[in-house]
Amino acid sequence: MSNSTNEKNIEKKITSRKENYSQWYLDIIDAAELAEYGPVKGCMVIKPYGYAIWENTQKILDKKFKETGVQNAYFPMFIPERLLKKEEDHVEGFAPEVAVVTHAGGKKLEEPLVVRPTSETIMYDVFSKWIRSYRDLPLLINQWANVVRWEMRPRLFLRTVEFLWQEGHTVHETEAEADGRARQMLEIYKDFAENTVAIPTITGVKSETEKFAGAKCTYTVEAMMQDGKSLQFATSHNLGQNFSKAFDINFLDKNGVKQDGWQTSWGLSTRTIGGLIMTHSDDKGLVLPPNIAPIQVIITTIAASEKDRETVVNKAEEINKILKDKNIRSQTDTRDLRPGEKYYEWEKKGVPIRIEIGPKDIANNSLIFVRRDTGEKIKSPINNVAEEIEKLLNIIQSSLYNKALEYRKTKTKTVDSWDDFVKAIEEGNFVLAHWCGEKDVEAQIKEETGATIRCIPFDSKLEKGKCVKTGKPSKQRVLFARSY
């Protein structure tokens, strides 16, 4: 599935970020063969290379979840309408965007079935039967699944009608334990963002307006994209007892007294791939941090003559084996194409390191490593290849993180006047400003500037200040930005 597709792609130019940021994003996805729209509007086909990124995501997160005692399970995709309606805020939040099955098996259904937009309602109906006593707690369940939300303005990975995600759902004896779990899972997401996909993040609490429909409070991981907008990378909700009261999730405590459970839910979806693309990529194509890259090293052969070809290909395979034995995700490209054509393809696909190997390199007992992120060429002795590659992968990983962090720092403004606020938002910054805490002021700011409160950052210090919009007193700065 490559040559003719490549030839097609070679003709396509990637739009520069400066020229048209939105088109650049779509061009990257196309050039790297990550995804495309399917025959139904807003539904996405995740192509093998894009799906491999999701598989790595699953593998890493699943392990971390299980280390904290979480177990996977699977719940039905169809939710009876009456269940969705049980928690008031929840149904209000999701009803407008659900897809509904009305006919099945050739008949009209007695009760329409909603395709899950998220699984609180169906899971909690079942949880209520599983939980009887404090000895059944904590209940720690996660599900990897597809969900559907009818999006009017779809964008590949960022907003699609159907998407893939994991959703964790837990029940606890005490409020403190539930809140601790919600924060613990947020830390796992933050760690994944920063250490696996090299995306610096800001964590904090959502405002009442921005929190999850039905939650008591929502914790969030926010990240800055290259256009200065924020992307909500993952969220973790302290649900309080809102759902447990609606769904009768109660238990007998150690004293034999009936109590309502304390709950959390937390999720991360394929939209993180959109965030990954927009954090690191450049005008030449995708740039992948080594820890998430499906292919970390591509070994490309250069052979002028047919005579050289065999020697070079054998050496490439030999190096490939050495790297694979060290658990480095490497692959060879020994196709008989012009080197430039091969380089171009792997550049677009964002492979962190390209090794070039030709007859001269073999004669010199050395290799050329080319960094995708900087374009830097490094001559390296052939002997130590695995160690040198391992080192370089680590360097690239932290270099991408630091670059993104530096970028965010230069694009984060602390402002105290409305004029400065408007200007800073207009210029695509993260803005730290005082806010009086009133919902309608938040709504007015959104209407006038397009900026929303991304979160009240955990590290936002208490300081006296005046609301940037109303001048009313405020006790800490919150993070404003436009967002995806």
Next chain:
Amino acid sequence: MSNSTNEKNIEKKITSRKENYSQWYLDIIDAAELAEYGPVKGCMVIKPYGYAIWENTQKILDKKFKETGVQNAYFPMFIPERLLKKEEDHVEGFAPEVAVVTHAGGKKLEEPLVVRPTSETIMYDVFSKWIRSYRDLPLLINQWANVVRWEMRPRLFLRTVEFLWQEGHTVHETEAEADGRARQMLEIYKDFAENTVAIPTITGVKSETEKFAGAKCTYTVEAMMQDGKSLQFATSHNLGQNFSKAFDINFLDKNGVKQDGWQTSWGLSTRTIGGLIMTHSDDKGLVLPPNIAPIQVIITTIAASEKDRETVVNKAEEINKILKDKNIRSQTDTRDLRPGEKYYEWEKKGVPIRIEIGPKDIANNSLIFVRRDTGEKIKSPINNVAEEIEKLLNIIQSSLYNKALEYRKTKTKTVDSWDDFVKAIEEGNFVLAHWCGEKDVEAQIKEETGATIRCIPFDSKLEKGKCVKTGKPSKQRVLFARSY
């Protein structure tokens, strides 16, 4: 999630196979906490212990698929009605059992969307755009997904409205290559059935009546359950060019001539867990072969006094660590319950080996191993525990396979008269008999006895014979049985 649930379960008796086989099957699922029905009729909740079996299935098969060059991808769940209708036999086969989304985002949809019952139509619509030249072939795609078929008579794992599966879809240059791929994937399923889940199988070709809707021919893996019925464990289809012609999947061959692709599809679902349950379990509960068991060894502590407790628990944890270091899936049960209560729980859950450890065992520097499959108790020195357990796990694995194979042999009859045929089917056997090859005879046999042709086994030798029903000439025996 255990004690109070256990107490509840302890009160429930598992119906014996003799008494009521169908109820026994459901009781096993309940007692082992594998799955239950959700709030929508026929939709299944796969509980953590059941899902862990599916996760092991995924891990093992996914690796095998990838070793043959297959890549994972993800395609939309919603299929426009017009696509489903493109291949005539296919729509006829699936139309009666689809679920249809007619409303979404608060509006009636212009075109109804079918929830995938299988993904040939949506994938092949996309494949037609991906494939241009012979250089794009073979295309080898697999998807892990949920699918929906509106079943009127649901049974947990065996037949549910929504189920989980993998579906592989490939496109090739030649018919021979496609057929080779279909057979190669069947071999992977057979290998998984026999070597991982210890289920002996019979592989062969489906009759025209029984083949997949739209296929040129269907290969199948069939297995005998303890009631003598056959379970279709997995199938692999040579699709010929039926779909490629309907969906315009064509390519320019090496001579620049346009050709239609040759295709295959192949799938295995959560129904294999039903097969696993019905092959090995007994009247005490689930019996799991070690290679698929989420927990291979449960280490249960016995302590009469509080004084002993700490010593015994420490020793149990020490042994647990030794086993885990050898990649044995072991777990401790150090709960302060009566030993019998603990044994009973793990017996119902089918854990292959239980280690009993008490103060006396520690004093004697020995342990008691209890085999779930035979009940046999083995005294073993504490020193060599990992090696001894590894050996015993292997013994149990092959012992379960051999037992099932022996059972099938005693319940497989070769018959030549209609009376013998009817009797053998009535008694719950696999029956090898001659058949004239006529569809209406096949239908009549089904109507009169409930038996269908499970397959024309690959190892069925050519021999002259007379159809067991019509007396017309036949050239080989085929396999008849009642089935799930």
